[in-house]
Amino acid sequence: METRPNIEEQIDAALRSAKSIQPVELSPDFSDRVMNKVHSRGKVRMLYTVSPLLKVAAMFIIILINAFTLRLFLRSEPAQNPAQYATISDFVNEYQINDTGEDVLTLNIPKHE
Amino acid sequence: MEIKIVYRTYSINQLEVNIKELKSGNEREFRQLMHVYGKGIFNLCLGMIPNREDAEDLTQDVFIEAYKHIGSFGERSHIKTWLFRIALNKCYDHIKYSKRQKRHAITQPLFDKDDNPIELPSNFEHPGVAMENKEHAKALYGALAALPENQHTAFTLYEMQGMDYKQIAETMSLSVSAVESLLSRARAGLRKKLHTYYTRNASS
Numbered sequence: 001m002e003t004r005p006n007i008e009e010q011i012d013a014a015l016r017s018a019k020s021i022q023p024v025e026l027s028p029d030f031s032d033r034v035m036n037k038v039h040s041r042g043k044v045r046m047l048y049t050v051s052p053l054l055k056v057a058a059m060f061i062i063i064l065i066n067a068f069t070l071r072l073f074l075r076s077e078p079a080q081n082p083a084q085y086a087t088i089s090d091f092v093n094e095y096q097i098n099d100t101g102e103d104v105l106t107l108n109i110p111k112h113e
Numbered sequence: 114m115e116i117k118i119v120y121r122t123y124s125i126n127q128l129e130v131n132i133k134e135l136k137s138g139n140e141r142e143f144r145q146l147m148h149v150y151g152k153g154i155f156n157l158c159l160g161m162i163p164n165r166e167d168a169e170d171l172t173q174d175v176f177i178e179a180y181k182h183i184g185s186f187g188e189r190s191h192i193k194t195w196l197f198r199i200a201l202n203k204c205y206d207h208i209k210y211s212k213r214q215k216r217h218a219i220t221q222p223l224f225d226k227d228d229n230p231i232e233l234p235s236n237f238e239h240p241g242v243a244m245e246n247k248e249h250a251k252a253l254y255g256a257l258a259a260l261p262e263n264q265h266t267a268f269t270l271y272e273m274q275g276m277d278y279k280q281i282a283e284t285m286s287l288s289v290s291a292v293e294s295l296l297s298r299a300r301a302g303l304r305k306k307l308h309t310y311y312t313r314n315a316s317s
Contacts, residue, residue: 006315010249010307010311011304011308011311013246013249014249014253014256015303015304017249017250019273020243021241021250022243023152023241026152030173034180035140037173
């Protein structure tokens with residue numbers, strides 16, 4: 001087991017090692033690499049800045065289409081309601097089913113023997 | 114009435130950086146900025162994260178961020194201070210991310226009792242550390258990583274970057290007395306953690 005003074009020496013040596021660290025040079029192509037990254041990130045950023053614009057444009061077009069459709073719908077003539085008939089005879093006259101009606105009745109009524 | 118806007122130029126070792134040109138997106142001026150401050154930022158990052166590759170990636174990120182946000186640089190502080198602050202924030206994010214990764218690592222034993230105050234950096238590769246100091250530097254970096262963020266930063270800026278109290282205070286937006294206190298607590302904390310580490314190592 002190490003003695004206390006030894007440990008203290010090691011602690012001092014560790015603390016002193018901070019002072020002995022030598023400054024280190026950057027790679028010679030450091031600036032070029034940074035500039036390349038700056039330019040490539042610029043391109044990526046351009047794509048991202050365009051995409052929200054596209055989204056807004058797409059939304060605007062959809063809103064326009066909806067507004068146009070709504071306007072068309074509101075301005076169009078109301079749909080023809082099915083004719084209302086005051087009496088059954090009006091209905092019969094309209095569809096000229098006077099004769100056939102009898103036939104149907106005759107056909108459906110069971111004959112009494 | 115004519116309003117004249119005066120842009121500051123910063124000069125270090127007879128090299129100047131023109132802020133007006135930087136703000137106008139002048140690439141040549143930006144390269145000059147990297148030339149003047151790149152090494153300092155890189156060594157700061159190495160001081161916080163002892164791995165050449167990671168530190169260089171972080172330094173790149175710092176300059177990309179600076180390029181993007183140079184327009185918002187208000188010139189209330191020195192551009193070096195501004196760059197150092199960006200670098201420190203990048204380092205903090207990286208450290209937090211690494212800690213999270215370790216916490217969620219599958220290889221981490223479930224019942225690993227983490228009572229060791231120092232976790233040695235697994236990817237220690239600091240080109241500025243001499244071979245004979247490597248083991249001590251590794252232990253120091255392990256102890257530094259276990260300190261609170263602001264103590265870690267103050268110690269790195271003072272001991273490794275050679276900044277004075279005033280410069281550290283400006284970089285960390287603190288008072289000089291607060292920096293003194295941080296440094297004193299950092300040293301005490303480091304001693305304590307290193308003591309436990311070396312005692313354990315000696316007995317094992």
